[in-house]
Amino acid sequence: MAIQPETKHPFLLYAAAGFFCLYLLYSQITLYLSRRRIIRQNGCQPLVHRINKDPFFGLDVIAENRKLGSEKRFLPCAEQRFYRLGVWTYGSRIFGESFVVTAEPENIKTVLSTKFKDFTLGVREHYFKSLLGHGIFNSDGEKWANSRHLLRPNFAKDQLADLEAFERHMKLMLKAIPKDGSTVDLQELFFRLTIDSATEFLFGHSTNSLKYMDVDDENNEDTIFAKAFNEAQHEIVQNVRLGGLSFFRSQKRAKHVNRICHEYVDKFVDDAIRSRERRDLEKDAAMKQTKYVFSHELAKQTTDKKALRDELINILLAGRDTTASLLSNMFFEISKKPYIWAKLREEVAQLEGRLPTYEELRNLKYLKWCLNESLRLHPVVPGNSRLAIRDTVLPLGGGPTGKSPLFIPKGTVVGYSPYTMHRRTDFYGPDATAFKPERWEHLRPGWEFLPFNGGPRICLGQQYALTEASYVTCRLVQEFKGCESRSEGGWVEQLTLTVASDKGAKVSLTPA
Numbered sequence: 001m002a003i004q005p006e007t008k009h010p011f012l013l014y015a016a017a018g019f020f021c022l023y024l025l026y027s028q029i030t031l032y033l034s035r036r037r038i039i040r041q042n043g044c045q046p047l048v049h050r051i052n053k054d055p056f057f058g059l060d061v062i063a064e065n066r067k068l069g070s071e072k073r074f075l076p077c078a079e080q081r082f083y084r085l086g087v088w089t090y091g092s093r094i095f096g097e098s099f100v101v102t103a104e105p106e107n108i109k110t111v112l113s114t115k116f117k118d119f120t121l122g123v124r125e126h127y128f129k130s131l132l133g134h135g136i137f138n139s140d141g142e143k144w145a146n147s148r149h150l151l152r153p154n155f156a157k158d159q160l161a162d163l164e165a166f167e168r169h170m171k172l173m174l175k176a177i178p179k180d181g182s183t184v185d186l187q188e189l190f191f192r193l194t195i196d197s198a199t200e201f202l203f204g205h206s207t208n209s210l211k212y213m214d215v216d217d218e219n220n221e222d223t224i225f226a227k228a229f230n231e232a233q234h235e236i237v238q239n240v241r242l243g244g245l246s247f248f249r250s251q252k253r254a255k256h257v258n259r260i261c262h263e264y265v266d267k268f269v270d271d272a273i274r275s276r277e278r279r280d281l282e283k284d285a286a287m288k289q290t291k292y293v294f295s296h297e298l299a300k301q302t303t304d305k306k307a308l309r310d311e312l313i314n315i316l317l318a319g320r321d322t323t324a325s326l327l328s329n330m331f332f333e334i335s336k337k338p339y340i341w342a343k344l345r346e347e348v349a350q351l352e353g354r355l356p357t358y359e360e361l362r363n364l365k366y367l368k369w370c371l372n373e374s375l376r377l378h379p380v381v382p383g384n385s386r387l388a389i390r391d392t393v394l395p396l397g398g399g400p401t402g403k404s405p406l407f408i409p410k411g412t413v414v415g416y417s418p419y420t421m422h423r424r425t426d427f428y429g430p431d432a433t434a435f436k437p438e439r440w441e442h443l444r445p446g447w448e449f450l451p452f453n454g455g456p457r458i459c460l461g462q463q464y465a466l467t468e469a470s471y472v473t474c475r476l477v478q479e480f481k482g483c484e485s486r487s488e489g490g491w492v493e494q495l496t497l498t499v500a501s502d503k504g505a506k507v508s509l510t511p512a
């Protein structure tokens, strides 16, 4: 009697297991067939060129990347990989994860624009969420679309950047520059200036780090925040570098500095909501005259405190180091070529010493060439990536010459390198690695020039950043008749989340 259930059970078990195997087989076959169809329909050719010798873990690539990073040669060496293989798209595999890396404008356009919906940011959210929460820079899909929808109108204003505020911060920066021609590192001043102006723009309250430069006041909460924000970014960089191993890294320091950042921003979120309540009460014209404060504008659209905080920190992160890095890289280069300063002086002379207006800033053509040339040679976001969330196809990269379409299976990370692309001689000529603003007289590049990204996630702060960088440069050119480099040799990367100049922007400035 007791035998029966025992004989029945194994039978059911075998049947279930059998069905399961059949199901697996079936789904593998349908996957195989559907992929074969995509490959055939698009004329895809296999990925031929790969960089790793260790075919699964890619330990050789990890070791090489770490070494190049510590020697500050990561960008030029990553560029060399393309030349070594003789193609603009190659593959690698790290810890079982597939990467396709490309410097083809057509591929990048496909990822960022044509097939935008086939890709997400991948691991970014994981590394950034402890600081950034779920803001625009850090989210995908519907969440991202909501953020973008919330923020975009606030960037739409034509004259968003406040030139008067820039001038106030500029005056403090000018004060910090020696007038006797002794060496000054402008990079340090640029990083202070951009956090001071960005916090004023976003919160209506500046960190004033230029003002309190020499007083190391342990109790000044603006100073404490500015430091904590730098450190919080540093913590993220360390975790990103370690990848999966960051799991074993202590996050105590990160938690501490993140909390400082959050509490600081929360005060301004409360301010913004209070100002909205006041406005609701008064609803009069007098309010219209008050200064534009980003957080106050946002609070008109939402009173969700966490959402407000997240978006504000996201924008601060996206906008601060980038603009400072652009200025630093550009001043490193132009201080090496006195003829450029002379040309800028000539151009700015039309202002006859007055502060520039919007209109006038826009008309400084040579200055814009310099900004474009710096963003070309030293794009401050030199590399980036997206994760394929479904099977898809890139137009280039397949076959031995990389000229055929390439099948991208779901789960592949597509890395792309504006740094490499911006230095391709087939786009920019044999002198592509030289800093030469004049080349912009005739250049009208498409996707091969991508400092601000493209497609639906194109940088929201582009106009703000270019206005700030133009203003700062214009004012320095007005105030000083000479700007000479005080560092030896060429530009070297300082690669964090963005890329600045490892030698800073050490110059000697001669007052006009």
Ligand code: HEM
Binding pocket: 136, 137, 148, 314, 315, 318, 319, 320, 322, 323, 326, 380, 381, 384, 451, 452, 453, 456, 457, 458, 459, 460, 461, 462, 464, 465, 466
């Ligand atoms: C020279 C200065 C700047 C450069 C080179 C730059 C570059 C970029 C790039 C490459 C991205 C795309 C990131 C990605 O999707 O993976 C981006 C996104 C973004 N940038 Fe900028 N940026 C600059 C300044 C600014 C400033 C000043 C602000 C704000 C005031 C800003 C706000 C944003 C925002 C909000 C995003 C996210 C857009 C989205 O995901 O929909 N950026 N920027």
Ligand SMILES: *[C@@H]1O[C@H](CO)[C@@H](O)[C@H](O)[C@H]1NC(C)=O
Binding pocket: 365, 368, 369, 372, 440, 441, 444, 445, 446, 449
């Ligand atoms: C800078 O580059 C952008 C993007 O290609 C282009 O639209 C703009 O005209 C360039 N500016 C100048 C002054 O050449």
